[in-house]
Amino acid sequence: MSNLTPAKGKEQPGLRYPSNGKTIYHRPLNRAKTSELSQASFAYLFSEMVGYASKRIESIQDLEKRLNTQGHPIGLKLLDLLLHREPARTQTRPLTIITLLHLIKQQLWTHLFGRAADGLEKSSDPSRPDEYMIIDNEPLVNRYISVPRDMSQLNCAAFVAGIIEGVGKQQATPAADGGGEDGGEGKEMWPGRTVFLVKFAPEVLERESFLGKG
Structure with a gap:
């Protein structure tokens, strides 16, 4: 029976890491400049x-809730990804x-x-x-959405609110609501x-x- 000992000078097959220590998770999906x-x-x-979310909905709130649900799992994973790239x-x-x-305001946005x-x-x-506000004067998710006149109260940034909520849950810092809302000061300019x-x-x-007392 032949001996299957690997030849000298040849490395064992297996997972190899780059010399710079960076893996595929450090690279953006788009490799353009x-x-x-x-x-x-x-x-x-x-x-x-x-x-897709607007199919068979009963109200605008129902649609925003579905968009929020779509964003939530993204937030659960984004925090780990951002920290891994640091x-x-x-x-x-x-x-x-x-x-x-x-x-959230800086790195995640x-x-x-x-x-x-x-x-x-x-x-x-x-x-x-217990309430804080993150402000975006011109959310990218709303820029290319044509909202019908009968749904003028719709804000598709509810998707981003779901991401924020997911980040809070991942950090074991329950961020209830996380809801997006229009208005406030600066509404005329933005x-x-x-x-x-x-x-x-x-x-x-x-x-x-x-923690503050400590």
Whole structure:
């Protein structure tokens, strides 16, 4: 019976890692120099998603809920992807509400839309310390959607709200609602201005207070 010992000088077959330590998860899907997805392709795909979600709905709220549900699983995976692409020394999960919201406003928005969100504010109402607002003056998801006159209240940015909610759930920081809403100051200058209301669960505020005391 022959001996199957591998010949000298030949490596055993198996998973090999690049010398720079970066794997396929570090590379963008688009390998073009700009590393950007064609807006025409995105507009087509997203309009198809909206069309699919709009079948057999009973109300505008029902359609927005479906869009929110479509975005939620993306948010569950995006946080891990963004952290994985960070240098090893900075791969730390956000432990506080503010660091999580800044990550969403900066890194996540830039990853999805090529720019940071336009604003991050805390509710000015003292009775609502659990509410924060992420502001986008011109959401990309609304730019190429033609809304029928009888559905003028529809805001397809509910899809982005689902992503925000998914990121919060992945971080074990329950972000209830995460809903997108039109209006607020600056509506005249930015007709499509959308405010994403992020409402944190009571236990998150309790943890925040405990971390502050520590």
